[in-house]
Amino acid sequence: MFDGLLAGWGLLASACAWPIALGLIATVLIERLAQPRPQAIWRRPWAMNALLVCAWAGLFCFELALFQRPAFAAVLATGLLLLLVLISNSKFHSLREPFIVQDFEYIADAIRHPRLYLPFFGVAKALFCTALFFALLYLGVALEDSVLNSVSYAVYWSAWAGLVLAVCLAVQLLRRAVPAMQFCPTQDQQQFGFFATLFAYYWAEQRHPQLTPPTWPMPQPNQGVLPHLLVVQSESFVDFRRYYPQIRSDILSEYDRFCAESLQYGQLAVPAWGANTVRSEFAFLSGLSPQQLGVHQFNPYRRFARQYSASLAAQLRQQGYRTVCIHPYAASFYHRDALYPQLGFDEFIDISAFAPPPAGMPYVDDLQVAAKIGEVLAQATQPTFIFVITMENHGPLHLEQLAAGDAEQVYHGAAPKDGEELTIYLRHQANANRMLAQLRAQLTALSRPATLCWYGDHVPILPKVYATHGEPSGNTDYFIWQTPREGGETIKPHHHPLAAHQLAGEILRSWR
Known part of the structure; x- marks a missing residue:
């Protein structure tokens, strides 16, 4: 019997030898296509090359089964x-x-929310890959016989189990040899390779860092009472007038007025570019920097936030605030519905509380969100913290259509070359400006003093615009404003650049 197993294993090994060899060679070449390009395999640590082999071998075992x-x-x-x-x-x-590795979670999200993801990969590319997969599936089954026609089940499955065991043991042993990551994805990929970096980030994410939460300043009464706090994380809000002079200055007239009357304003360094809103969002709510979070900075809601309760919302709730989040999208996106109670929010108002967006708009518009804020404030019987995450200016912007007169409303003269997406972006930004006017009217009409903080979560995705007219720095903009105090002195605004994780502390200090 043992001789039969040995003979069968030998036959199976000969059948697998050349596919394995060619597959590994192809994988090394494929990795060289990755951007940014990893350095040559002979310049990397040996453990990272071994992980490259394990990545392919693991998938091979799965497909072989x-x-x-x-x-x-x-x-x-x-x-x-x-x-x-x-x-x-x-x-x-x-x-x-x-x-x-954190992006694997978005594959499921791309199925549930295809408009947010699929257009960036390319619909044609997605259809081609799908067609290619089914073509390979048909050809593979039709042209190659099953090895079970040549060897017994016992030989096949024992050999398969041995290969799987060898891959698993190798991965566990290699885990100890992985060098420290910088948690800068571009640099780590260049230094260690694309597939090995996935392993390294996954293992790093299993560790929960022991961090000292920020010491939040205690809220101080304004005019004898605790003020309402309204924070608006405005989708992709950036003052592009400093980059593209052809934009009309009055498109953000209300924003300019708020900055002129604010306690402070300026550019905001955010830990995201073009997407990944939760990075800026959690930086604001937690007061933790990307360096403190390490690998958890890339999607803190996957693991870290489930065990973190020292947020701004939790701090304010301890001081007697009612805490509300308003987000005109599915509450389950990024698991916010499960995580926000952990972070200290009493209520989450999601897309179910809003009317459908106006014709031609893919998302709930900013003016609807402003109206919902007004409803919450009108019903408030205690100091209230409202954290707003807008959606109107969310991409992909190239899926929207320009309307007649859009360019004339946002530019001096003719529209810039390759500026269609910028025009659409500015059309939405004009609505954000109208939202600010509506918020001013609502806040100044309240009997309780109020503070408004407004900031952008990241720059928008505008590849054609950036290629033709230059790329922005990646910073967004913010301001902190208070309703005028009765008989109070005129405030001279302070221009001060900040990082997103510093912003909540600045708000609380402004009340002292």
Whole structure:
């Protein structure tokens, strides 16, 4: 019996040898297509190259279990890694960051919310990859016989189990040899390779850092009472007038007025570019910097936030505030519905509380959000903290259509070359400006004093505009404003650049 197993294993090994060899060679070449390009394998630590082999071998084992065809399994495993590199390159083109392990969660989100993700990969590319997969599936099954026609089930599954065990043991041993990451995805990928960096980030994410929460300043009464606090995280809000002089200055007239009357304003360094709103969002709510969060900075809501309760909302709730989040999108997105109670919010108002967006607009508009804020404030019987996450200016902007007269309303003279997406962005930004006017009227009509903080979460994705007219720095803009005090002195605004994790502390200090 043992001689039969040995003979069968030898036959199986010979059938798998050339597909494995060619698959590994192809994988090394495929990784060289990744952007930014990893350095050559002979310049990397040996453990990272071994993890590259394990990444391919793990997928090969999975496909082999499904189809029992070594050559077909090798093609599928290599094809899946190629698809991952193509997705990464699309992300790098739009967001200046390669695919990282936290992004696997977005694959499921792309199925549930395709408009937010699929257009950036490309509909044609997605259809081509889908068609190619089914073509390979048909050809692989039709052209290659199952190895179970040549060896017994006992030989096949014992060999398969041995290979899986070897891969798993290798991965566990290599875990100890992985060098420290910088948690700068572009640099880590260049230094260690695309696939090995995925392993390293996954392992790093399993560790929960022991961090000292920020010492929030205690809220102080304004005119004898605690003020309402309204914070608006405005989708993709950036004052692009400093980059593109053809934009009309009055498009943000209300924003300019708020800055002129604010306690302080300026540019805001945010830990996101083009997307990944939760990075800026959690930085504001937690007061923790990207350096403190380490690998958890990329999506703090996956693991870290589930064990973090020292947020601004929790601090204010302890001081007697009612805490409300308003976000005109699905509450389950980024698991906010489960995480926000942990972070100290009493209520989450999501898209179910809003009317459908106006014709031609994909998301709930900013003026609807302003009206909802007014409703919450009108019903408030205690100091209230409202954290707002707007959606109107969320991309993909290239899916929207320009209307007659849009360019004339946002530019001096003719529209800039390749500026269609910028025009659409500015059209939405004009609505954000109208939202600010509405908020001013609501806040100044209250009997309780109020503070308004407004900031952008990241720059918008405008690749054609940036390629033709130059790329912004990545900073957004903010201001902190208080309703005028009766008989109070005129406030001279202070221009002060900040980082997103410093902003909540500045708000609380402004009340002292």
